[in-house]
Each structure stands twice: as C-alpha cells, then as structure tokens.
Amino acid sequence: MKKPEHLIYLDHAATTPLDPRVLQAMQPFFSDDFGNPSSFHALGVRAKDAVSEARETVAVLLGAHADEIIFTSGGTESNNLAISGVIKRWQGEGIPHVITSAVEHHSVLEPLMSMDRKKEIELTILGVDRTGKVSVEDAAKALKSNTVLISIMIANNEIGTIQPIADIGREILKWRKAHASLYPYLHTDACQATGFLDLNVDKLHADLLTLNGSKIYGPKGVGALYVRRGTKLQPFFIGGGQERNIRPGTENVPGIAGLAKAFELVQADRERESARLTALRDKLAFGLLQIPKTVLNGHPIDRLPNSVNISFIDIEGEAAVLYLDAEGIMASTGSACASASLDPSHVILATGLSYEGAHGSIRFTLGHSTTEADIDKVIEVMPGIVKRLREMSPVNLDMKYFS
Amino acid sequence: MQDPIAKATNEARKGDVVAPTKEKGWFYTDTVKEHFFHPKNFLEDEASYGEAYLGMVGSPACGDAMKVWLKIEDNRIKDFKWKTFGCASAIASTSMLSVMVTENGGMPVEDALKLRPQDIMARLGGLPARKVHCSVLGDKALRSAVNDYYRKTNQVDKIEVEAGRIIDKVLKITDHDIEEAVLEGADTLEKLQQRTKVGTGDPSCIPEVEQLIRFYKEKYFGA
Incomplete structure (x- = not known):
C-alpha cells in the first residue's frame, strides 16, 4: 500500500484507506458488470455470481455456510438488525430480556436503551473491570428464563480490550441445553477484530456476528451479518426478497465484492500483521507512558494489536489531538468536545476512570501504513505537546485518583 | 476527490480537521x-x-x-x-x-x-x-x-451577583442563562446542554433545569 507522505495516520479504528487490491476487485461492477443480480440475462448472472462468490468467501473465513451470510450497509445496520431482529421476532410470554455490556458501540447500546426506556425489553448492562473486560461469571449469572439475546463485542473500538466471547458462548450453550431452549442467542460485534482475530463462529459459539468493510481496508457503506441457521430474525426492510428476505433491496455488488476481498486479505495476513503491530503498539505505549501523569486505558495484554489509548491527566483530549494534527499525526479522542455528545467516552468511564481522566484520553490506532519511524515520531513530539497544554491548564490533579 | 491522507494540503497541515470534499478546514x-x-x-x-x-x-x-x-x-x-x-x-x-x-x-x-x-x-x-x-x-x-x-x-x-439565580453550581449557570437559551430555541434538555453544558458537572440540578425549560417554553411560546 502506498505510504502517505509526511502524514502519520493513527486512526485506523475510525476507518482505513481502501486497499488497491480491493479497489481492483470492485472495479468491474460499477460500469462494466453493472447488472442486477436478480436479472436473468447475462449481466445479471455475472452480478449474481459475484455476490455468490463473495458470500462463499466470507462464509469460509467464518467457518460458516454461505446461506448464513447477510450483506448489509455496514456495522451499524448489522448490529441494529441482529438486536432488533431477535427481539421483535421472539414470541414468548412477557417481555424479552437482553444482556449487553457497558462498553458496546452506540449502534448496540442506543437501540437497546431506547427499547428499555419504552419498556419493550428488560435490559441488563454488564459492567467491566478497570481493563474494560466483561466477566464471564457475571454474564452467566445474568441469564434468565426470558433472556433472548446476549450482545457483547469481540474487541472494543476505543480501548481495544478483547472480550472472552468463546467462554460466554459456552455458558450460553450450557444454559440452552439445561433449559432445552433455543434462546438466548449470542451476538458479537467483530468490526474492530476482523483484521486480527480468528472469527470462526463455531469456536466463538456465536449465533450472530457483525462485520464491516471500512475498518479492514475495504469500502465504506457495506457490512455483513452472520446469522446461524435456525436463528430467527425479524427484518427491517420489506421488499423483493433479496438476502433470504432478511435484508431485501438490490445488492451493493461492488461493495459486497470489495468486502469479501478485504476480509480475505486481512485474514490471510492476520498473524503476521498482528505480530508486527503488537511490537509497534507496545513500543508506542511504553514510550508515551514515560510522560508523567499518564494512564493506559484497556487491557495491558488482551488488547487488539493496533490499539493504544492513553489518558494524559490535566489536559483535554481535543486540544492535544489538534496539536498532534499540526505535527502531521492523526489520532482521535473520545472526549466531549470532539464529539456531538457532551459526555466523555462512555467506554473509558465504564472502566472506572474519572470524568477528568476520560476527558484527557487519546486513541492511537495503528494499521498497514504504520512504521517504526511513525511511532518514534509520536514518542518524540508528544511530551512537548503535553507539557505545553499542561502549562496552559489550571488543573493539577493528584495521581492517587487514577491508580 | 482529494484524498486528505495521501495528499494533504498545506491548509490541513496547519492543524485542523479537514472535510474530505473540501481543501479548507471546516x-x-x-x-x-x-x-x-x-x-x-x-x-x-x-x-x-x-x-x-x-x-x-x-x-x-x-x-x-x-x-x-x-x-x-x-x-x-x-x-x-x-x-x-x-x-x-x-x-x-x-x-x-x-x-x-x-x-x-x-x-x-x-x-x-x-x-x-x-x-x-x-x-x-x-x-x-x-x-x-x-x-x-x-x-x-x-x-x-x-x-x-x-x-x-x-x-x-x-x-x-450573577444576574438571576444560580442553578448549576459548578458551571455557574443561572435561570437567566436558561431563559436566554430557551428563547434562542433550546427547548429540550439535550439542546440546552449542547448550548450550555448545564448539569454535566452538577447533575443534581437537572430536574430543576427541566422544570425551567417547561416554564420558559410556556412563558414565551405557550406550549
């Protein structure tokens, strides 16, 4: 991949550039093989074949069957569809119970909290420990006779912490066996983990799994939802029967071809790239933690190979991100001022860090383009930026509150 | 479309978030x-x-x-x-x-x-x-x-003394501030918070803030 000149892009958890090989895989389906997969003529057949091939590719990578893959418009739609689909389709007595965690993406938490407010569901939000991990025991204890769904992400988008999904999955299997029930289903959001972890759905014991193109050097606006055979979902859209009627609408053929290609490429290189980035990640974290009054957010070891999130106490994240940007370094913050919401990152607050600490958090997420020279540059400029902003800041908090 | 990562403009290097469709910071x-x-x-x-x-x-x-x-x-x-x-x-x-x-x-x-x-x-x-x-x-x-x-x-x-009565003790936001914000269209707690951050440091004041929003809405807009 072509290396951006001068600029150091460390925001790969937000989105990734398109891999040229992915672009190549998508190219034929814009103007040449532009047919509608539902058409019977030659162009239609070519488009249909492309979608089938992509579905097969995605299925094989997940250890699944092709008919278990539903293409969508992205991570948000996949998460919404999994959650709403299961809840609306459920036909038991009373209202359904759902379990999730406090560090989920907004596209999981918001629909659930909205349904909870409207008394359409009963919701358990599991807390996390200081490293951002959900406890398997807590999850198992929360199971009830009306629990229909557990939705927990594989790895967190802000702090990178990896959750014990397979262990939670085993608890669910035990519960279903003991209660001779089809429910609850396990849904997991794999958007951030796709390039780094083994996503075999049988090893994870997942019934539903969310994928997204734009975090894996694929196109934006396309995603997929794995739906285990027998898992009942109520669709959002009503239309012409595409995607087994779970997600009707003319298929985004170039997007689907691109998603499959991107998924294939990152999974093929998964172990090597993970090892390379883990070394860079640890170097960056170690270097930045030499700055006084800093705290690493996320799990020290069970963390995505590309994720470094650090709170710089006494300064505000957005200001630091803009100073970094002036140095050609692009990072991000979950702080209030940088987002439309006023509260600092719900993820970092959930780990027990105070509001003050959460406001000063900065996320660096590494990717294909990241080199050791990039990391050295960040380690070189960051102390000066923090020092300058601390000189400007009237705040001087005692570190005993952050241990 | 300009790729802001691969081909950064000088404008972008000055330190701003850049919209991918525009070369100018927004x-x-x-x-x-x-x-x-x-x-x-x-x-x-x-x-x-x-x-x-x-x-x-x-x-x-x-x-x-x-x-x-x-x-x-x-x-x-x-x-x-x-x-x-x-x-x-x-x-x-x-x-x-x-x-x-x-x-x-x-x-x-x-x-x-x-x-x-x-x-x-x-x-x-x-x-x-x-x-x-x-x-x-x-x-x-x-x-x-x-x-x-x-x-x-x-x-x-x-x-x-702050014109009006202090509602949010941390941010020193008064009933007068809330009145002005409602007049300028902040007719829900969310909109008021976008404007003033009221209640983020002192959440205990939120019930009173909601009451004030209703009061000023009725006063000025009769709804």
Whole structure:
C-alpha cells in the first residue's frame, strides 16, 4: 500500500484507506458488470455470481455456510438488525430480556436503551473491570428464563480490550441445553477484530456476528451479518426478497465484492500483521507512558494489536489531538468536545476512570501504513505537546485518583 | 476527490480537521487557530501574580475549567493572565478575551463587565455552535475576577451577583442563562446542554433545569 507522505495516520479504528487490491476487485461492477443480480440475462448472472462468490468467501473465513451470510450497509445496520431482529421476532410470554455490556458501540447500546426506556425489553448492562473486560461469571449469572439475546463485542473500538466471547458462548450453550431452549442467542460485534482475530463462529459459539468493510481496508457503506441457521430474525426492510428476505433491496455488488476481498486479505495476513503491530503498539505505549501523569486505558495484554489509548491527566483530549494534527499525526479522542455528545467516552468511564481522566484520553490506532519511524515520531513530539497544554491548564490533579 | 491522507494540503497541515470534499478546514477559523496554537497572555510565572485579582469557573469533570488573574490600575484592566483546561475553542476564546480587555491601554472595568460571549465570538470570526459554551465560561471567569477586585478594594457595593439565580453550581449557570437559551430555541434538555453544558458537572440540578425549560417554553411560546 502506498505510504502517505509526511502524514502519520493513527486512526485506523475510525476507518482505513481502501486497499488497491480491493479497489481492483470492485472495479468491474460499477460500469462494466453493472447488472442486477436478480436479472436473468447475462449481466445479471455475472452480478449474481459475484455476490455468490463473495458470500462463499466470507462464509469460509467464518467457518460458516454461505446461506448464513447477510450483506448489509455496514456495522451499524448489522448490529441494529441482529438486536432488533431477535427481539421483535421472539414470541414468548412477557417481555424479552437482553444482556449487553457497558462498553458496546452506540449502534448496540442506543437501540437497546431506547427499547428499555419504552419498556419493550428488560435490559441488563454488564459492567467491566478497570481493563474494560466483561466477566464471564457475571454474564452467566445474568441469564434468565426470558433472556433472548446476549450482545457483547469481540474487541472494543476505543480501548481495544478483547472480550472472552468463546467462554460466554459456552455458558450460553450450557444454559440452552439445561433449559432445552433455543434462546438466548449470542451476538458479537467483530468490526474492530476482523483484521486480527480468528472469527470462526463455531469456536466463538456465536449465533450472530457483525462485520464491516471500512475498518479492514475495504469500502465504506457495506457490512455483513452472520446469522446461524435456525436463528430467527425479524427484518427491517420489506421488499423483493433479496438476502433470504432478511435484508431485501438490490445488492451493493461492488461493495459486497470489495468486502469479501478485504476480509480475505486481512485474514490471510492476520498473524503476521498482528505480530508486527503488537511490537509497534507496545513500543508506542511504553514510550508515551514515560510522560508523567499518564494512564493506559484497556487491557495491558488482551488488547487488539493496533490499539493504544492513553489518558494524559490535566489536559483535554481535543486540544492535544489538534496539536498532534499540526505535527502531521492523526489520532482521535473520545472526549466531549470532539464529539456531538457532551459526555466523555462512555467506554473509558465504564472502566472506572474519572470524568477528568476520560476527558484527557487519546486513541492511537495503528494499521498497514504504520512504521517504526511513525511511532518514534509520536514518542518524540508528544511530551512537548503535553507539557505545553499542561502549562496552559489550571488543573493539577493528584495521581492517587487514577491508580 | 482529494484524498486528505495521501495528499494533504498545506491548509490541513496547519492543524485542523479537514472535510474530505473540501481543501479548507471546516471546524475553526484562522483566528481561532492562531489563538489556539499561539495563545496570548497565558500565565507562566504564577509567583508574580500572587497579588492579582483571581477568578475561577468550571471544573475539569465537565471538560472545561478556567482561571483568570487580573491587574487593575485606575479602574482599567492592565493585565489579564489565564489558564484553561479545555478544547481548542476554550483556549482560543480565553486568549482572545485577554487581548480584548488589555488592548488600547486597558478596558475600563465597567466596560469589560458588559462584554458578552457574542463579542468574543465575533472577534474570533465565529465558533461552531456546540462550542459556544466555552466562551461563555470566559466572560464568567472575568466577572468572577472583577468581583474579587471589588472585594479587595472595598467596593463591595459594586459586586455583581450573577444576574438571576444560580442553578448549576459548578458551571455557574443561572435561570437567566436558561431563559436566554430557551428563547434562542433550546427547548429540550439535550439542546440546552449542547448550548450550555448545564448539569454535566452538577447533575443534581437537572430536574430543576427541566422544570425551567417547561416554564420558559410556556412563558414565551405557550406550549
């Protein structure tokens, strides 16, 4: 991949550039093989074949069957569809119970909290420990006779912490066996983990799994939802029967071809790239933690190979991100001022860090383009930026509150 | 379409978020950036300001906190030093305020008290709507320092108690502030918070804030 000149892009958890090989895989389906997969003529057949091939590719990578893959418009739609689909389709007595965690993406938490407010569901939000991990025991204890769904992400988008999904999955299997029930289903959001972890759905014991193109050097606006055979979902859209009627609408053929290609490429290189980035990640974290009054957010070891999130106490994240940007370094913050919401990152607050600490958090997420020279540059400029902003800041908090 | 990562423009290198469809930054004006990257009058040697008049507002928990040191001679503001914990617009608006009250031989204290957040914003060439609360803090920190001046110079009669009743104790937001915000269209708690951050540092005031929103909505819009 072509290396951006001068600029150091460390925001790969937000989105990734398109891999040229992915672009190549998508190219034929814009103007040449532009047919509608539902058409019977030659162009239609070519488009249909492309979608089938992509579905097969995605299925094989997940250890699944092709008919278990539903293409969508992205991570948000996949998460919404999994959650709403299961809840609306459920036909038991009373209202359904759902379990999730406090560090989920907004596209999981918001629909659930909205349904909870409207008394359409009963919701358990599991807390996390200081490293951002959900406890398997807590999850198992929360199971009830009306629990229909557990939705927990594989790895967190802000702090990178990896959750014990397979262990939670085993608890669910035990519960279903003991209660001779089809429910609850396990849904997991794999958007951030796709390039780094083994996503075999049988090893994870997942019934539903969310994928997204734009975090894996694929196109934006396309995603997929794995739906285990027998898992009942109520669709959002009503239309012409595409995607087994779970997600009707003319298929985004170039997007689907691109998603499959991107998924294939990152999974093929998964172990090597993970090892390379883990070394860079640890170097960056170690270097930045030499700055006084800093705290690493996320799990020290069970963390995505590309994720470094650090709170710089006494300064505000957005200001630091803009100073970094002036140095050609692009990072991000979950702080209030940088987002439309006023509260600092719900993820970092959930780990027990105070509001003050959460406001000063900065996320660096590494990717294909990241080199050791990039990391050295960040380690070189960051102390000066923090020092300058601390000189400007009237705040001087005692570190005993952050241990 | 320009790829902002591969082909960054000089504009982007100056330190702004860049919309991929435009080469120009969309978030902050050049004046804001100038004051953010080269802030004027921030306090460097606290020791020589022990005698200065001190004002404070906000808390780091809400994401913004400001401290102001004033030196006043012949009723004119001769020196305005500050420290700010906050985002770029908080830093830039405090910096701009410090310039505004000390230029041309120093602003008379009474004039400085009449400065409104809008005046600071106008000099900055505008701020994104949801950043306005930052400059609101600037004028409040100034008022708080001027009150300290009145207290220390035996002009207690001049101390201006916040016009109205303080609702949010941390951000010093009054019922009057809420009234103004409702008049400008903030008719829900969410919209009011976007404008003022009310309740983020002092959540205990939220029920009262919601009641006030209803009250002013009925008063002005009859709904």
